Amino acid sequence: MNSPTRHGYGLSSTRLALLLGGVALFFYVLAWFKFWQ
Amino acid sequence: MMTSTTATVLQEHGEHHDVPAGMMRWLKTTNHKDIGLLYMIFSLIMFLVAGLMILLVRAELLMPGLQVMRPAIYNQFVTLHGLIMVFAFIMPLATGFNNYLIPMMIGAPDMALPRLNNWGFWILPFAAILLLIPFFLQFFGVGDGAASNAWTMDNVALDLQSGIGMDCTILAIHLLGISSITGAINVIVTIFNMRAPGMTLWNMPLFCWAWLVTSFLLLTVIPVLGAVVTMLLMDRHFGTHFFIASGGGDPLLFQHLLWFFGHPEVYIVLLPAWGILPTILSTFARKPVYGYKAQVYAYWAIGILGSFIWAHHMLSSGIPLAGELYFMYATMSVSIPTAVMIFCWIATIWRGSMTFETPMLFGLGMIVMFGIGGLTGLVIPDIAAYAQYHNTMFVVGHFHYPFFGGAVLGFMGATYFYLPKMTGHMYDEKLGKLHFWLTLLFSNLVFIPMMMVGLAGQPRHLVDYAIKYHEYNAISSVGAILLGATQLIFLYNIISTACGRGEKATAKVWEGAQGLEFTLPSPPPYHTFTLPPEEVK
Numbered sequence: 001m002n003s004p005t006r007h008g009y010g011l012s013s014t015r016l017a018l019l020l021g022g023v024a025l026f027f028y029v030l031a032w033f034k035f036w037q
Numbered sequence: 038m039m040t041s042t043t044a045t046v047l048q049e050h051g052e053h054h055d056v057p058a059g060m061m062r063w064l065k066t067t068n069h070k071d072i073g074l075l076y077m078i079f080s081l082i083m084f085l086v087a088g089l090m091i092l093l094v095r096a097e098l099l100m101p102g103l104q105v106m107r108p109a110i111y112n113q114f115v116t117l118h119g120l121i122m123v124f125a126f127i128m129p130l131a132t133g134f135n136n137y138l139i140p141m142m143i144g145a146p147d148m149a150l151p152r153l154n155n156w157g158f159w160i161l162p163f164a165a166i167l168l169l170i171p172f173f174l175q176f177f178g179v180g181d182g183a184a185s186n187a188w189t190m191d192n193v194a195l196d197l198q199s200g201i202g203m204d205c206t207i208l209a210i211h212l213l214g215i216s217s218i219t220g221a222i223n224v225i226v227t228i229f230n231m232r233a234p235g236m237t238l239w240n241m242p243l244f245c246w247a248w249l250v251t252s253f254l255l256l257t258v259i260p261v262l263g264a265v266v267t268m269l270l271m272d273r274h275f276g277t278h279f280f281i282a283s284g285g286g287d288p289l290l291f292q293h294l295l296w297f298f299g300h301p302e303v304y305i306v307l308l309p310a311w312g313i314l315p316t317i318l319s320t321f322a323r324k325p326v327y328g329y330k331a332q333v334y335a336y337w338a339i340g341i342l343g344s345f346i347w348a349h350h351m352l353s354s355g356i357p358l359a360g361e362l363y364f365m366y367a368t369m370s371v372s373i374p375t376a377v378m379i380f381c382w383i384a385t386i387w388r389g390s391m392t393f394e395t396p397m398l399f400g401l402g403m404i405v406m407f408g409i410g411g412l413t414g415l416v417i418p419d420i421a422a423y424a425q426y427h428n429t430m431f432v433v434g435h436f437h438y439p440f441f442g443g444a445v446l447g448f449m450g451a452t453y454f455y456l457p458k459m460t461g462h463m464y465d466e467k468l469g470k471l472h473f474w475l476t477l478l479f480s481n482l483v484f485i486p487m488m489m490v491g492l493a494g495q496p497r498h499l500v501d502y503a504i505k506y507h508e509y510n511a512i513s514s515v516g517a518i519l520l521g522a523t524q525l526i527f528l529y530n531i532i533s534t535a536c537g538r539g540e541k542a543t544a545k546v547w548e549g550a551q552g553l554e555f556t557l558p559s560p561p562p563y564h565t566f567t568l569p570p571e572e573v574k
Contacts, residue, residue, distance in 0.1 A: 013149040013230045020222045024260045031264030
């Protein structure tokens with residue numbers, strides 16, 4: 001593999017993965033709305 | 038043009054990464070094909086485990102009264118069958134196919150995050166052990182068995198089960214969820230970042246699109262499942278009252294949160310199979326896929342609409358009439374993009390030069406069986422009729438059509454389609470066709486009587502039933518045993534092909550095959566597309 005990013009929209013694979021992990025975390029926290037209501 | 042120096046470096050690089058051997062290859066592998074195969078083998082084992090469980094359940098239901106097992110064991114088998122088939126069979130199987138195929142389909146050397154990929158797989162066996170071990174421990178006097186309150190884990194209102202079974206299931210769901218989320222992140226990043234030059238999003242095979250939508254669904258709903266089971270764990274052990282009415286909690290909240298995950302889960306299971314089907318149909322009809330963009334839009338429409346219709350699973354729970362009406366119409370509206378997709382499938386084979394090899398038979402069978410699932414699914418959310426269907430065997434018969442008739446038949450077709458590519462050998466075509474026809478016949482023998490007996494009023498989940506339901510149950514049980522036995526043909530065909538019994542497969546395998554994966558030798562080398570393919574430039 002020459003580079004982990006062949007195409008890319010300006011984000012490296014690691015950064016995109018972290019961003020998507022953040023999305024998952026957001027939905028996890030959102031589901032607890034009864035707790036922080 | 039490649040210089041000699043570059044070529045030497047690449048060659049040395051290739052030698053350095055020769056195929057490792059032994060157990061450590063499989064434990065440490067970051068190769069997408071290895072991990073794909075691990076997923077597929079794992080899911081096949083779990084398919085046999087959960088299949089065996091439900092055969093024992095059907096043996097119990099062969100006659101009214103108790104014959105084979107105690108009600109407690111029956112409940113555990115029904116629960117484990119559901120949990121394993123959804124979380125440890127169909128989802129890992131679809132993930133296995135995405136791992137094996139997506140990098141080759143888009144001309145990438147591997148998944149974007151190979152180590153995360155390895156980690157995502159090796160969580161699964163531990164999750165499976167956590168799910169299963171309480172079942173065996175009960176025979177040694179430890180705990181009261183595995184989870185036994187159905188795959189929806191409804192353990193709120195009546196405190197149905199308090200032992201280690203439910204706790205182990207909650208922990209297993211967390212592990213399975215982490216595996217799904219890492220897998221989903223990997224698919225999205227791979228598709229966005231790793232496509233070969235020239236492979237635009239609108240050039241990708243539909244399987245990649247279907248998995249992209251699936252991954253976004255996983256990313257949004259699996260965390261909610263994780264949250265709801267964490268809350269359940271806290272209610273059970275740490276004194277919180279999220280779902281306990283006596284402490285000010287809301288039992289209905291559990292259902293809302295669970296079905297917010299649970300209904301999109303249906304599409305998580307189905308979308309990958311819908312994605313692979315057009316490839317199979319166009320190959321054996323020798324025509325391009327019809328309505329490529331329409332199908333992509335249909336995937337997104339189904340994924341988005343499907344995320345906002347969860348409460349049709351709860352129409353008898355006392356939600357307000359306006360809510361019931363919304364969820365009824367919203368649910369029915371999903372049939373529009375679904376119909377677009379089905380018409381595209383039919384248009385793909387329309388006036389094609391069709392041949393009926395085993396994958397094509399499974400593909401066509403899937404259209405019919407999924408159609409039955411869709412049509413029986415249209416009547417259930419009708420709020421005027423829901424009370425009659427709710428909690429009956431009709432629902433069990435219905436949902437097995439999309440799950441078994443849609444996803445499982447689709448992936449059986451995909452297995453026959455890609456087995457020559459993966460192993461380098463052709464499978465036994467006669468046995469494949471026999472497997473298809475017997476599977477089609479016996480699966481209907483299992484699930485049609487379930488719907489009939491449900492309409493007649495038999496509740497689901499129960500170990501015993503009234504004598505008047507005997508005939509249909511007996512037919513269903515005999516069908517289940519025959520269906521289970523038929524899968525041994527499938528198993529034999531896979532193993533004998535993997536052992537190299539059949540004739541050598543060509544690179545293209547099928548006359549009408551398209552796609553980058555069919556430009557590679559069969560089986561493909563350990564490392565593929567280390568340099569971007571020329572074909573898409």
